Amino acid sequence: MDRNGIVDALARQRRVETVVANLARRDLDAALKDLSQIIYLHLLTMDETKLRDLWDTGDIQFYIVRVAKLQMYGHRTSYDTQVRSFSARSVQLNEDASYEQ
Numbered sequence: 001m002d003r004n005g006i007v008d009a010l011a012r013q014r015r016v017e018t019v020v021a022n023l024a025r026r027d028l029d030a031a032l033k034d035l036s037q038i039i040y041l042h043l044l045t046m047d048e049t050k051l052r053d054l055w056d057t058g059d060i061q062f063y064i065v066r067v068a069k070l071q072m073y074g075h076r077t078s079y080d081t082q083v084r085s086f087s088a089r090s091v092q093l094n095e096d097a098s099y100e101q
Contacts, residue, residue, distance in 0.1 A: 003048045006055045
């Protein structure tokens with residue numbers, strides 16, 4: 001199976017989302033969905049031989065957990081710089097908010 005096939009199979013099974021939700025101990029919110037996409041992008045851009053070996057040996061789950069932990073708890077990761085930094089600088093709007101002019 002090629003890289004795209006492996007990542008497609010993981011996405012259909014929602015394995016990355018399940019790992020991220022379990023590590024965060026909460027349902028997926030927007031930031032955790034972004035984290036899942038960052039992990040899928042990592043899988044799509046990693047060495048195809050390494051990814052295929054992880055898939056064939058069944059170690060792909062352990063690798064996903066490791067990448068998710070590094071992204072969630074590490075500093076200077078793409079999740080930290082792209083998602084957390086943006087969330088810290090922005091204000092979430094409620095759908096029912098009314099604005100006075």
